Amino acid sequence: MPSVLVLNGPNLNLLGTRKPEVYGSTTLADVEAMCRDAAGRHGLTAEFRQSNHEGQLIDWVHEFGARAKAGECIGAVFNPGAYTHTSVALHDAIEGAELPVVECHISNVHKREAFRHHSFISPVARGIVVGFGVRGYVLAIDGLAALHEEGRASS
Ligand code: CA2
Numbered sequence: 001m002p003s004v005l006v007l008n009g010p011n012l013n014l015l016g017t018r019k020p021e022v023y024g025s026t027t028l029a030d031v032e033a034m035c036r037d038a039a040g041r042h043g044l045t046a047e048f049r050q051s052n053h054e055g056q057l058i059d060w061v062h063e064f065g066a067r068a069k070a071g072e073c074i075g076a077v078f079n080p081g082a083y084t085h086t087s088v089a090l091h092d093a094i095e096g097a098e099l100p101v102v103e104c105h106i107s108n109v110h111k112r113e114a115f116r117h118h119s120f121i122s123p124v125a126r127g128i129v130v131g132f133g134v135r136g137y138v139l140a141i142d143g144l145a146a147l148h149e150e151g152r153a154s155s
Contacts (some may be wrong), residue, residue, distance in 0.1 A: 001045050003073045005034065005064045008050040009057055009081030015106075016136075023106050026134045035077070038138040038155070042145040054083055058093040065097025075100030077140040079090055084109075084119045088118045091120040100129045100147065102140040103109040 016027030032048045039046035045062075051057050057080070066148065067073040078101050083090055094101050101124065108131030109116040122128055127143050129136040 001043065002071065002140065003045045003047045003056050003067075004039050004042075004144060005062075005073060005076035005078075006032070006046055006048045006137060006141075007058070007060060007076050007078045007080075009079060009083045010021065010052040012072065012079060012081055013052070015051050020041075021096070024133050027088045030136055031134050034134065035137050035141060037064055038141040042141070044141075046141075054087060054089060057083070058089060061090070061093040062097050065094075065099040068099055075102070075144050077102050077104050077137055077144060078121065078125075079106070079137075079150055080121055087120055091124055094124040100144065101125045102129060102144045102147075104128075104136050104140040105130045106133055106136060107131060110115075 013028055015023055015031065016025050029048060035046045035048060043080065049060055064073050064076055068075055076099055080090055083107070096131045101121070103119065103125040112139070126147055129140045129143065132139055
């Protein structure tokens with residue numbers, strides 16, 4: 001069964017434990033369960049990863065880019081956390097690995113500080129889901145699965 005990667009960047013391991021006014025009270029383990037259900041509805045398995053380290057995130061983008069090319073994975077839902085706003089290296093990794101990515105943010109970054117308004121990831125993302133809380137991960141999986149099916153239909 002093909003998979004969808006759900007990738008989370010720095011500090012998202014703290015989800016549900018602090019700052020509930022911004023990120024809600026759902027934990028990352030809860031998000032993982034929601035993603036497994038959503039993936040299952042599309043006949044996919046979810047591979048769930050989180051790291052606080054940029055290099056580790058880059059290594060996973062490379063690994064899953066190769067697996068997407070092999071038809072084992074349809075792409076990634078990626079919440080890069082604060083690396084969204086800083087990381088040319090993650091931009092280059094996604095572009096280089098040709099991994100289909102839907103960028104996902106829990107909060108509406110455009111309603112927040114100006115430094116959160118720019119994303120290095122958006123120009124290399126297939127789609128973006130912003131501001132729907134943790135439900136955004138499910139919407140992003142639905143969107144990535146739809147784009148994948150569309151791609152298969154037209155090829
Ligand atoms: O809204 C999002 O999903 C963000 O990607 C979350 C990042 C933030 O830097 C981005 O601008 C927007 C922060 C993730 C940290 O998550 C925490 C969760 C609970 C407590 C503290 C941090």
